[in-house]
Amino acid sequence: MTADDSLIAQLRERAPVLASELPRVLTASRFVRAALPVLIDAGEDFADWSRSLAAGELAAAVDAALAGVDDPALAMQKLRRLRRRYMVRIAVRDLANLASLDETLGDLSDLADACLGSALRAVEQRLQARHGIPRNAAGEVIRPVVLGMGKLGGRELNFSSDIDLIFCHTDSGETDGPKVLSSDEYFARLAQETTKWLVAPTADGFVFRVDTMLRPFGSAGALSASFPALEDYYQVHGREWERYALIKARPVAGDLAAGQRLLQTLRPFVYRRYLDYNAIGALRELKRLIESEVARKGLANNIKLGAGGIREIEFIVQSFQLVRGGSVAALRDTRLRPVLRYLGENGYLDPDDAARLDAAYVFLRRLENAIQMYADQQTHTLPETDEARAALVAALGFADWPALLQRVDAVRAEVERQFARVFATAPETAASPHQALVDALWAGSVSGDAALDALCDIGFRQRPQAVLAQIESLREVRLVRAMREDAVQRLRMLLALLFAEALTQRDPESALIRTLRVVEAVAGRSTYLTLLRESQPARAALVRLCAASPWLTDFIARAPIVLDSLLDPRSLYAPPDREELFAELRRRAEALRPPADTEQAMDLLRHYQREITLRIAAADLVEALPLVKVSDRLTWLAESIVDQALRFAWMEMQAQYGTPLRRDGTAAGFAVIAYGKFGGIELGYGSDLDLVFLHDCDQLDADSVGGARRIDNGTYLARLAQRLINWLSTQTAAGRAYEVDMELRPNGRSGLLVSSLSRFADYQKNEAWTWEHQALTRARWVAGSPQIGAAFDAVRRDVLMRVRDTETLRREILDMRAKMRANLDKSTSEVWDIKQGQGGLVDIEFITQYLVLRDAHKDAGIVQWSDNWRQLEALERAGSIGAADVRTLIDCYRRYRTWAHAQALQNAPLLCEAQRFADERAAVTRLWSRYLGAGA
Template identity: 30%
Template sequence: MTGLGRRSSTFTRLLRYGFSDAAAAERLLGAPELAAVHSDPVLLDALGAAADPDLALGALVRLVEAQPQADRQALLGTLLASKPLRDRLLGVLGASEALGDHLVRHPGDWQALVTFEASDLHPGVADFERALAGRSEGLCPSDSLRASYRRCLLAIAARDVTGSIDVAQTAAELADLATATLRAALRIACDEHPEDAAACRLAVIGMGKCGGQELNYVSDVDVVFVAEAANGTEEAVALRSATRLASRMMRVCSDVTPEGTIWPVDANLRPEGRNGPLVRTLSSHLAYYQRWAKTWEFQALLKARPVAGDLDLGQAYVDAVSPLVWQAAERDNFVTDVQQMRHRVIASIPVTHVDRELKLGPGGLRDVEFAVQLLQLVHGRSDATLRGTSTLGALSALAAGGYVGRADAASLDSAYRFLRSLEHRIQLYRLRRTHLMPEAEADLRRLGRSLGHRTEPVAELGKEWKRHAREVRRLHEKLFYRPLLDAVAQLEPGETRLSPKAAGQRLEALGYADPAAALRHLEALASGVSRKAAIQRTLLPVLLGWFADSADPDAGLLNFHKVSDALGRTPWYLRLLRDEGAAAENLARVLSAGRLAPDLLLRAPEAVALLGDPGGLRPRGREALEQEVLAAVGRAESAEAAIVAARGVRRRELFRTAAADIIGAYGRTGNGAHATGEHGTGSRGHAETAGSDISARVDLVGNAVSELNAATLAGALRAAVRAEWGDTLPTRFAVIGMGRFGGHEQGYGSDADVLFVHEPREGVSDEEAAKAAFAVAGEMRRLLQLPTTDPPLLVDADLRPEGKSGPMVRSLASYGAYYRRWSLVWESQALLRAEPVAGDPDLGRRFIELVDPLRYPVEGLGEDAVREIRRLKARMESERLPRGADPTTHTKLGRGGLSDVEWTVQLLQMQHGWAEPGLRTTRTREALAAARAAGLVSTDDARILDEAWVLATSVRNAVMLVRGRAGDTFPADPRELGAVARYMGYEPGHVGDMLDDYRRTTRRARAVVEELFYGA
């Protein structure tokens, strides 16, 4: 056979064994070090079984080279003769570059893999302590410990990669090795400082994965230190001694030397974190936990376990804090803390790594761990079987107790084991702390092969990972709620289910204030064998989670029950929620955000369909709205029926706008950002994009509601005219929007400030025209004031000439005569917001031409007029603020509120509008932007005023959404105030930050107003 033929045959054989670089493998197999074994099929079979045959072969050659000449044949001979050694050694070399480097640096350590006895399969802490106790020649005690630690780690990895132990046993052995290492490091510290060792009793408490006996290959080891005085030593002296010992022990483990490092010891889970003392007495720990600790700190204590030092003292610590852990769910702030913990899980995901995160990403390890730990806190207070420290052990206990369905627990167990195995193999490669899936093809291939995928390792690995991640995410969302449905649905008597008490505990922990009522709603929705109940049992686990994420879960569930009752027989309703994920989430957000939107929806349940249409929440334009309203009015048989039809359109469109507003608010909460938004507040718990989002939503609501109200007035006008005159009124008639109506800045509960103007048609007497105009205006107001359960649209004409004392309607000529002779400066100021909204468009345009010279006077305002405006503003501040109202938080008349900003902008408009066309607008923000562009206001001052105006407007919108009625102050009720905070972009528990931010923003605005408006 030719050399080429032999080479091709070798290539094929090596490729078949799984080598990626057959040429390099052939060269390495031909190296002198492997001359005696290079063609042995036993060796090739073992290399081919490794995760990365190329890596294993290269490391084997280096290991043989590193052996003393006399020992090389012993290694190779034993390797060929002992299958256990062959599988262990080559398995490690093919999975871990770092352990291959360790073996080259310590060439005799391969012998740690020779023994294959039953007792070697599951070593405990004592076995690891003995293995760590031996001293390596030429090394100091701490370096000797590092070398011995790696030798033990090598043995654990060998058992892991060969399948001798599963992932849970691997994690437990790693925790036992960490325990033995901490004890050895503490002994080194005590040997170096015997006087400190004699002065104190020091216990090391394992926390986190070390305490839970589920450690990774590479991880910080979380600990807490507790100490007491010994041998009559004063407490302060003993604590200083204990602190020196603890600090030295930590350095032994974390220092980096030529022998590498072991792992960092992290004591930041101690009371007060890194700001607190490293070591405390037991009584000091207890005092902190009883008075200051937050729920997450009790969650951390779930895994507390004595691991080193004085184990009696350590056990006394665990015994003392354990009752506090199981009382955590009864704390007043438990719900808020739990919501914050959930948001922190989401917030901790780096955006750039979210698709590769095994730990923090959606469907990652943290999802499983958080869910299990929360259920332990909720139910472990009354069920001691749930008080285990490991995730898998606690999950098994939750399933055995009926707190989690057995099938769900099995799926979660399987997914968690896979994710932990994947995490272990990623870390094992270079012994680096990481939770990211690699991106290189070679790394993914090695991982896939290490987990048993040999045909298409990369594709198969990716498919399995995504499948498990989806399952974890699905189960994470339903884990809290599916057992609740099982408890009330009563479909499978053989299944263990939550007791009413346990179900109530879980609902309380999730924020439901009335768990008994919540269970009744669930029973009504999910019980029975109907198709409707079956779909509800599919929907509710996720919906309940969204309700729990709101400020008022009880209201969300109650409203969902009502909507489902109203639409339950409608075939498309449940199908929409089941098949359109966005529709179900949008509905949950809307139903739990306050009273206004649910009330609107319950009076028009078919509007649920808007929530499933991608464009369904986009407000409609005025032209389309007016066409629909006028068509509905035209079909009505009476004026009363016509206004009912117009109100129906208004109700639906108000819901559309409110839903878009609410869903937009939820779209920017829960990300945990603590950055400065447009408000410039930098508040804790405030969403990063809050400012820009709030501005956009304020503009959306203001424009949508104003145009909707204009269309409604157009419908009322048409109904009033048709009732008496048919299609033609004897006089032209127009409605002029004023105030926020004219400025396109209305909120959900705003009145419609208007002026009525008419002009007699040709051949109609002034008296007849005026009579008709008065009748139409009166009928419009009557129709709009008919009793209704919808949000009212109150028409307010008090800004007309002479106010309440003047005629309700004037002709255009009468307006002209009055304004020429009698107009006061406040009336000119009010006309800045005048804009036609309904009726004859030409008449409306001519009215605006009439009033333009008054609101934008040539050469601006004189000093007397400016003084009068300032006097009126000061009088309003002193007289109109409601008794007892807090001037720092009243959104309309308070410091830096809407009135302050609007009067400042309006003064600029009246002074400079004649010369600056950009100022001739009815909209406050547009006018302010124009003033900044013209140099009349500095960029900073304009930004401050705009922020304050947007913030105050948003608070008013929030109050209306939450309470269902208008208000200019923050609600006093804590739950309503919390709902306002959620709408404003604040995480649970940050209501105080919202109020602080509001006061800060408006205080700055008031300072600008003092300068620009009052000339201070």
């Protein structure tokens, strides 16, 4: 009987679930084969190996093993034997296909956490017995923190991996014992001794190899740094590769809560506030260095560092984390697979590509573990001996070595393909045909008529002088003049690429001049210049949009964060529908909790508003959306922003003041009512929001409950209203979401900022002017308490359906229209005001509003809708207006709005030549006379 047969026989009864797989496991791992007899002699319960380890079980086992052990040598022996026991268990379960990859990596990481944590605590007790407890100047205890980096930080530790650690401590001071040490010396000793407990070789081997080279200043730096020293280091000396490394950082030992606070403090260093496309270049350069090292050392068969290996998958995922992690919380995860899954589910990667990358990662990590489980050696290279190859074939269940090698080659080819696409070489390697001209213009070696002739020769024939002037303007921008020479060179490369892109447009001069205004606006942000230089789709989309609209050019220049939206043409020209708008904003906002995150939350609203507005405008300009759909989406966007802003405002108020209650003990409600274009679902680009706020609190003098402070409910609701306005309209570095107009509230500017529902109803029924009832025809609930929304609808219906004296109504509406025209109509003998002029937009709205107020008492369907279009159709159904007249008014309204909409995108006034829309104006004027003229 062979040794393997003997092992299998001994284990068959003890662990029947393992018996069938044991021959393959023993072939796959010399390490397991050597360790099993030792565990058998120690009385190991192999039947227990059929189950997964419970959360915290490893930590409890390590603590139990070291409990009451004062002798360091004995403690180190126990740690090593326990490590061997669990490493064998983990290897057997993995090789026997009883554990998933995530379970194997998680168990290995938990084992490292547990051994490190127990060693740290044991060493700390011995140090404190000699030197006392370290304290800062205020007498507070200074605590150790150990950050796990790399695979350990991501809970993805491989079988024979080093553990990358950064030791640190919460503050500076000294110990309070008889043998005083400075905190730096104390924690250096703690780090040194803890490392020794893990790495020192004994008769029982070692626990884990430890690498501390990722600490500040590497081998020249202190073994443990205080939090202030760490913060200062990353702020002053932090390098790009350290950002990359800190993506994986996780507190693994010591004061874990303090470690989380430290990482929160360091987050702005790791994750830029804005999209950071420079990170791709930095990662590309790091990959080049790795490739050089692979070639120098002959590591082509290294499945970690070689082409198509594990590191390339990590780089793909971490490039998205570095670029977007500042704005997308879900990307700030230390684990690779959840982030990769998120990238596929949310359109950052093609879902099929993400799935293929995940499958490749699982295969390569299982391959890596199997290579290391063979002899518990730290290697990532495919084996060369027949025995090791046979072991690997057995571990992964392949028929033979060629079959396994074929699969390895296919997986690596797929990873290499996807890596090449994400990290496509920057275009500076393939110069634009216009590069020489741009360089000459920039240097001034070609100027005057020669420069104009050169621009004409390549296609800028209409206004070459304007192009030249814009280039000279860009060259003189202060931030451009302050650039280093290499940055200026990259800027010139971008300009040459933009020349080529602009020359594909119908009006190349306008396209280039406007695009260069955007470049001028982002000159101080190298990440956006990098994006435009490296992404042809983004560059093409920017030039196209700037060519189409000066309004959009200004919009992008004021909010360059929207440049990110240009990367994917599929989403750029397909803005989301209402449900998607709300769901996406809520998803992005779910991790934010004002007041702690107020600034970040305000920026989120503004960035989201700009991102979606750009996508709507892009779809509009390529005629992917008709006018009505454009207004719908702009309105839905405003609804989603108001809804989320109100949620944030409530969070702020409740954190400070608790909740206002009604007399019956239920929470008071607050609702937002939209008027005007917002209420009428007709928002355009840059529209203000006309809002009215209502509440249902019936005890305004009572105090709020449950907060850090109490204020009376009336003050509470007024502050809530003001905060909501601030959330929407405050100017921040990211701009403002919307301008807010509150003049349509009861009593206008002199009225309360928020009204009770009962007061609003009384005002509308007994005090409101006719023009306020006209405004009410276009009002609707958009956010806040649905109960108040339903009650508002009832009030609106009751007021609008009141029986009115027709002649009085007609006269008051005519008087109001006359005042508006006298003050607002900009028409002259040469131009006509499409909004306020006779026969224009406002006349159509007044005709509709007059008929609604006149006839709503006859048919409740007339007041069902708040938009002009559906109100006219309801009036037709009620017999208040003929079908032909409705078609005329709707057709004229649509043509006017389409033209006005196009004017807005061109930054042009709503004034057209006097004879334009002559037929439409005449038709509307005729219907005005029919319904509102004398004797109507």
